[in-house]
Amino acid sequence: MGGHNETLLKDPAIEEWIWMRNNTHRYFKINKRTTPTLIAMGIVFPGLLFWFASSTQDKLKLGPVHFH
Numbered sequence: 001m002g003g004h005n006e007t008l009l010k011d012p013a014i015e016e017w018i019w020m021r022n023n024t025h026r027y028f029k030i031n032k033r034t035t036p037t038l039i040a041m042g043i044v045f046p047g048l049l050f051w052f053a054s055s056t057q058d059k060l061k062l063g064p065v066h067f068h
Helices: 012-022 035-056
Strands: none
């Protein structure tokens, strides 16, 4: 019942992708290619989310929905 079924065929490309995905901490480096993504996902996106949340706070009527 353990689920260790070795009769399934394994795709080497998928296995390599899984291995690289699980070991990104070994290969990730900050360089010119990754810096814009880091800035966008670490500063710009959270900043826009905070701005939107604070600008719409107490302006939306979020209450129970009544279906008639």
